[in-house]
Amino acid sequence: MKLYLLGHAMRYEAGNLCFLFFPGEKIDEETDLAARGDFYAITRIRRGRTHTRALVLLVQGGKTARAHVFFQNDAPDPVKAGEHALGRAFIEAGERLCGFRPxxxxxxxxxxxxxxxxxxxxxxxxxxxxxxxxxxxRVSPQKTALCVRTAGEETRITALSTLRSASLYISIPFCPTRCLYCSFISHDVEKTKKLLPAYVDRLCEELAAVGALVRRLGLRLETIYMGGGTPTSLSAPMLAQVFDAVRAAFSLDSLREYTVEAGRPDTITPEKLAAIRAGGCTRLCINPQTLDADILRRIGRAHTPEQFFEAFHMARGAGFSSINTDLIAGLPGDTPAGFSRTLDALLPLAPEGVTVHTLAMKRSSRLVSEGGARYDARGGEVERMLEDAYARLDAAGLAPYYLYRQRNTAGNLENTGFAKPGHEGLYNVFIMDETHTILAAGAGGVTKMRQPGGTRIERVFNFKYPYEYLARFDEVLARKQQVEAFYGGRFAKDSR
Ligand code: SF4
Structure with a gap:
């Protein structure tokens, strides 16, 4: 698709608007109108004496649609006004051309x-x-209502954070196999087994360094999230080693939540659950994604629905009273009826949290590289899956508490976390809202520092790949100084 920007430089915004109606298309910016072909978008901003006009012309396969929106030249925020006018004109033209509204x-x-x-x-x-x-x-009434509801919960949760607050992310970037849709830096445990002992040793060293930093700066740890990857890819003794390192490095007195992602049910054993419990974890994630055996096979998850049920009961038996489960709507081969059957099987277990994701077509996933991605801008079936899930979760006493969107999701839809009162994943809200600093340890971890009382954000990156992390570990430790420099000094004991 050719994209023309005339009289403006809203390249990023115009590109994103194209994706709303034409997901998966390659968007080429073009300046020569003679080269426009039969599939293109012209976006133009033209300033008049008192008003500015945003105009959009969309052409695809012989069909044409156009729309324009005016805004006042003396609008309080002319940049925002221009973006909104262009967006509204694009939505109107797109709706005329494609027959739906995102x-x-x-x-x-x-x-x-x-x-x-x-x-x-x-x-x-x-x-x-x-x-x-x-x-x-131009947001739909349903999504607007979802936003209003979620906003209330997010506001309540972010208010828990103080100037001294920080959270900790521990990265275990290993998984038993790679899921079809995955674009994370996760490594097949079988192939990287020999790295694991050294990885765990270094991770524990890094945790000690981060703990010392937290003490020096006088930060207050609110939540810990151990993710990856699948942390339960580690053996029980290795998990215990990491938990011991956390206990030795940090005061857990202030901790509100300690989540461990035990994402793949087939990695869960009684010994690992015992190590996780002993480590102080308060919230466990066990993620079926779907409870359809054929779809699980198709998406490369080497577990069955039965293994999920077994793992869930095992976790309950081990004393976990806050379990979150992730689902994905729009998986290849799934239907609204199939997704509903997954909910039929899941809800009787009464999980405290259910996060409903929409399948995202990520460029570096096998789903896209092997040509299995379905780009359906209309939502249709996937939207019905979400509507059904939201209504049933609501009826089961779970409320939405955080929501985010990704690019190239089926139907331009969202990911929403639902939880019973008191079981919301606080870390999820803090990281999405950028409420406070998230310190990260492990390969692929990104420390994201938020200026206390301000809006400045800075990042410190760890090396992505485990072998790189191990080989250049001295640099990983040296980069911690950037955190110290960012804060510039210690908080007083009584500061909030
Ligand atoms: S479990 Fe998560 S991190 Fe691991 S391969 Fe699947 S999607 Fe990727």
Whole structure:
């Protein structure tokens, strides 16, 4: 698809708008109108005496649609006004050409709830903020209502954070096999087995260094999240070694939540669960994604639905009283009826949390490279799966508490975490909202520092791949100084 930017430089915004209607298409920016062919988008901003006009012309296979929107030249924030006008014109032209309206309207960012919270914090009531979403940003009434609800929970959770607050992410980037849709840096345990002992040793050393840093700066640890990968790819003694290192390095007195992702049911054993319990974990994630055996096979997860049930009961038996389960809507071969059967099987277990993801077509996944990606901008079936899931989770007493979006998801839809009261994944909210600093340890970890009381964000990257992390471990430790420099000194004991 050819994209023309005339009279403006909103390249990123215009590209994202193209993806709303034409996901998976290669977008080529073009300047020569003679080369436009039969599939293109012309976006133009033209300033008049008192008003500026945003115009969009879409052409595909002989069909044409156009729309324009005016805004005042003296709008309080002309950049925002230009973006919104272009977005609205694009949505109108796209709807005429393609026959549907994207559920999130002109919002292409990953955090629509953050925007809702900003509107509410600016003094609008829920009705006014909702109207801004539906009328100006063209968000559907259903997604607007979901945003309003989620915003309330997010606001409550982020208010728990203080200036001294920080969270810790521990990366165990190993999995038993690679899922079809995965784009994370996760390594097949069988192939990398020999790296594991050295990896765990180094990770424990890094945790000690991060712990010392937290003490020196006077930070207060709110949550710990051990993810990856699949942390339960490690053996029980290795897990115990990591948990011991955490206990030795950090004071856990202030901790509100300690999550361990035991994502793959086939990696869970009674010994590992015992090590995780003894380590102080308060929240466990066991992720079936689907409970259809054929689909599980197709997506490369080497476990059966029965193994999920077994792992879930094993975890309950081991005393875990807060279990989250992840599902994915839109997996290859799934249908609304099939997704509903997954919920039929899952809900009687009464998990405390269910996170409903929408399948994302990630470029570095096998799903895309092997040609199995389904780009369906209309949502259709996937939207029905989400609607059904949301209604049933609501009826089961689980409420939405965090929500984010990704690029190239089936139907431009969202990922939403639901939980019973008191079982929300706080870490999920803190990281998505960028509420406070997240310190990371392990290969692929990214420390994201948030200026206390300000908005400045800086990142410190660990090496992505385990072998690189091991080979250049001195550099990993040396980079911790950047955290110290960012804070520039220690918090007083009584500062909030
Ligand atoms: S379990 Fe998660 S990290 Fe591991 S391969 Fe699957 S999607 Fe990737």
């Amino acid at each position: 559920p999130w309207g002109i919002l292409t960012g990953i955090r629509p709830v953050k925007l809702m919270r900003e509107l509410l914090a600016s003094g609008m009531d829920e009705e006014q903020a909702a109207r801004r979403f539906t009328e100006e940003l």
